[in-house]
Amino acid sequence: MTEPTALPLFSCRCPCGASAAQIAGRPLGRFFCHCTICQAVYQQTYADVTVFWGSAVQLPEPCNLQFRRYRLPPALRRGTCPVCHAPVLGFLRLAPFMQLAFVPTRNLLQRAALPDPAMHIFYHRHVAEVSDGLPKIAGYWQSELAVTRLVMSGLSHPAQR
Numbered sequence: 001m002t003e004p005t006a007l008p009l010f011s012c013r014c015p016c017g018a019s020a021a022q023i024a025g026r027p028l029g030r031f032f033c034h035c036t037i038c039q040a041v042y043q044q045t046y047a048d049v050t051v052f053w054g055s056a057v058q059l060p061e062p063c064n065l066q067f068r069r070y071r072l073p074p075a076l077r078r079g080t081c082p083v084c085h086a087p088v089l090g091f092l093r094l095a096p097f098m099q100l101a102f103v104p105t106r107n108l109l110q111r112a113a114l115p116d117p118a119m120h121i122f123y124h125r126h127v128a129e130v131s132d133g134l135p136k137i138a139g140y141w142q143s144e145l146a147v148t149r150l151v152m153s154g155l156s157h158p159a160q161r
């Protein structure tokens, strides 16, 4: 049985601070994404992304985030700040009752509590060569599969749901 008090709390904030969300739950995984959408929205060669359960995210009420659907990756809704237009977080629906939250790691205030990045995905889209020891996953479906595996391995830890 898990103790509710054991859930770590994370604060997610856009760069200008106008948009924020609370996340009550353990991170399921963290990776670097080289997809063209990340390159465009973060204006970097790749993005540092941390994954949580969607249900762990508490959006502000009323929610000021502007959600937009992207065709790739499938069923991903990215929420951006109406003021600075930077991405705040995104939701990926895996199944009717299963949703993941993809949070740009730079938006999380408690960075010391996060796992280390496990891999690079969408590496076939990379514009800058990265020479670290992490696995480089190329290919669309290979990348999706690698994220699914990462999240599933995150589930096997205790005190997670």
Ligand SMILES: [Zn+2]
Pocket (backbone or CB within 6 Å): 033, 034, 035, 036, 037, 038, 039, 047, 122
């Ligand atoms: Zn991406």
Ligand SMILES: [Zn+2]
Pocket (backbone or CB within 6 Å): 014, 015, 016, 017, 018, 019, 081, 082, 083, 084, 085, 086
């Ligand atoms: Zn903002």
